[in-house]
Amino acid sequence: MRNENNSLSAGVPELMILRLLQDQEMYGYEIVQAIAVRSGQALTPGEGVVYPVLHGLEKDGALKSRSRTVKGRSRVYYTLTAKGAKRLNHLAANWNMLNAAVQAVMAGSAHAI
Amino acid sequence: MPFDAIAETLLKGGIAPRHVRRYVRELDDHLDDLTAQQRAAGYDDADAAARARARLGEDAELAQAMLDQPGMRSWPARMPWLVFLLLPPILTAATGLALYAAACFIGYGAAMTAVQMLAAPAMAALLVLLAGRQRLKPAWPLLGIALLQLLTPLFAAHVGPHQNLQVGYGMVIPVRWSVALRFWPVMLSHILTFLPAAWLIRRRPRTVR
Numbered sequence: 001m002r003n004e005n006n007s008l009s010a011g012v013p014e015l016m017i018l019r020l021l022q023d024q025e026m027y028g029y030e031i032v033q034a035i036a037v038r039s040g041q042a043l044t045p046g047e048g049v050v051y052p053v054l055h056g057l058e059k060d061g062a063l064k065s066r067s068r069t070v071k072g073r074s075r076v077y078y079t080l081t082a083k084g085a086k087r088l089n090h091l092a093a094n095w096n097m098l099n100a101a102v103q104a105v106m107a108g109s110a111h112a113i
Numbered sequence: 114m115p116f117d118a119i120a121e122t123l124l125k126g127g128i129a130p131r132h133v134r135r136y137v138r139e140l141d142d143h144l145d146d147l148t149a150q151q152r153a154a155g156y157d158d159a160d161a162a163a164r165a166r167a168r169l170g171e172d173a174e175l176a177q178a179m180l181d182q183p184g185m186r187s188w189p190a191r192m193p194w195l196v197f198l199l200l201p202p203i204l205t206a207a208t209g210l211a212l213y214a215a216a217c218f219i220g221y222g223a224a225m226t227a228v229q230m231l232a233a234p235a236m237a238a239l240l241v242l243l244a245g246r247q248r249l250k251p252a253w254p255l256l257g258i259a260l261l262q263l264l265t266p267l268f269a270a271h272v273g274p275h276q277n278l279q280v281g282y283g284m285v286i287p288v289r290w291s292v293a294l295r296f297w298p299v300m301l302s303h304i305l306t307f308l309p310a311a312w313l314i315r316r317r318p319r320t321v322r
Contacts, residue, residue, distance in 0.1 A: 028139055029146040046170025047147070049178040051139045055132060056182040076139060 011091050013053050014062075016043075018080060018088040021063065025079040028054060054078055062087050115166070116140050122176040124248045127190030136179055144169055189247045197240055197257035205264045208232045230298045233265040234305035241309040251313050258310045265302055 020026060020034050031054075032047045057063045062084030065076050080088070114120075116137045123133045147168050151161035169175070179185065189196045212225055240254040240261075293300050 027142075029143050032143075046174045046178075047168055048140050048143060048170040048175045051136055051143075052178040052182045052185075055136070055179075055185065059182075059184050073142065073145075074138075075142060076135070 011094065013050070014057060015088070015091040015095055017050070017053060017057065018062065018084055018091065021078055021080045022085065022088060025077045027075040027077050031078075057084065060087075114141075115144065116175075119172050119176045121248070122172075123179055124246070126176070126180045127186040127247070128179055129185060129187035129190075130246045132179070132185045140169065140175065187247055189243045189249060189253075193249060193253045196243060197253040198260065201236060201240070201257050201260045202264055204236050205233070205261065226298050230302045231305070233261045233302050234308065237261055237306045237309040241313050244313075254313060255310055258306060261306055262303060265299070265306060 016035055017031060020031055020038075026034065028050050029047075032050050035043055054063065054065075058065055058078070060083075061081060063078045064081055065078050067074055068077055069075075114137075119140070120133050120137050123136070124130065144165055147165035148161050151164045152158070154161075156164060170178075208228070212229060215225055237254075237258045240257040243249075244251065244254040
């Protein structure tokens with residue numbers, strides 16, 4: 001989840017979070033666990049850094065939050081908004097394009113070797 | 114509290130207190146979940162707590178992630194000149210206008226004297242509160258309070274002998290005790306307005322860390 005601030009990884013944490021929240025509302029801990037499980041533990045960031053990303057997305061209107069008390073504990077659940085769904089589509093399209101470009105380069109390298 | 118250092122870093126970095134409170138609350142909840150997970154995995158309390166804290170991330174990383182987010186900074190941090198230098202005159206003018214309107218419609222009474230007396234001290238307290246919450250340098254609220262002291266209106270309105278409304282606005286310079294006593298609400302207002310500043314000056318070594 002660490003933002004390396006370069007064009008290749010920019011937007012990846014947002015993309016993963018938006019994609020997960022497309023299916024269901026979740027709170028921060030659930031989101032981090034879901035990322036770890038779905039990535040086969042390949043992505044195990046400093047888990048707390050997910051919250052600034054969530055807050056930023058909420059401020060931009062891509063997410064909305066609500067507090068719920070579950071088993072005596074208050075949790076902040078996040079859901080995707082219509083604006084968030086658009087942003088997800090945009091980020092996913094960019095990611096697919098980037099992924100295809102990298103695959104093409106890798107295929108070319110393999111042929112060259 | 115485990116995240117006090119992060120909270121201080123964020124407040125000093127200009128992040129709005131409400132965002133800081135929420136971040137810390139969510140980190141706290143997350144840490145509880147991680148600790149419970151580690152205990153369930155068989156670690157004793159001390160190991161579980163240490164492993165959970167490591168998984169959450171280092172203080173510097175957690176603080177930087179929030180500082181990097183745009184739009185999380187408060188108005189007092191982003192534009193202190195607006196909050197501490199422009200807001201006091203605007204609020205003072207608004208209070209004066211409100212008192213004038215009230216005098217026109219319901220007449221000038223004791224309640225309005227109280228409002229006139231307490232408006233500036235309330236604003237001064239607000240400036241100190243805003244600066245303290247955001248860990249700003251005391252110079253900003255002190256400047257704002259100095260402005261308030263200059264602008265605190267001596268507002269007077271009463272119905273004259275011919276049913277005409279007389280309104281006055283000015284400043285009292287108490288060259289004699291008799292003047293100070295005659296305008297005691299204004300004098301008291303000045304003293305009360307100074308109190309938050311005095312508290313801030315006395316507290317300064319701890320405020321600016």
